[in-house]
Amino acid sequence: MDTSYILIRIHNKKTIELHYFICSLYYNSIIYSYPICxxxxxxxxxxxxxxxxxxxxxxxxxxxxxxxxxxxxxxxxIQLNQKYIQE
Structure with missing residues (x-):
């Protein structure tokens, strides 16, 4: 199982942004760090x-x-000038 998740979005209708969140377990609690962008x-x-x-x-x-x-x-x-929605 991955201990991370990724958010993808379009910025200013021309740039792909990816935010990578790394999660870790600490005494049965999930701790999220700041994203790597x-x-x-x-x-x-x-x-x-x-x-x-x-x-x-x-x-x-x-x-x-x-x-x-x-x-x-x-x-x-971006190429078709459409709105992007991540699944």
Whole structure:
């Protein structure tokens, strides 16, 4: 199970923002840290940025596939000038 979650949004109708929250357990309580924020103009650049960060290597395959799908949806929404809604 991943101990993190990711929020994706579009900023100014041209930039993809990704906020990565790392969660940890402390005496059966979940503690959320401040998010690590990434911004890029395309999903390709975002993938390069994420691959350079050590925390993303510990995500499950399912989480990585979900992340790829959502980043691609975000990029398409920018190109088509549509509103992006994360699943």
């Amino acid at each position: 990434f911004t890029a103009n395309s999903s390709y650049v975002m993938f390069i940025l994420l691959s350079l960060h050590k925390s993303f290597h510990f995500l499950t395959t399912e989480h990585k596939l979900y992340l790829g799908k959502e980043l691609y949806k975000a990029e398409i929404s």
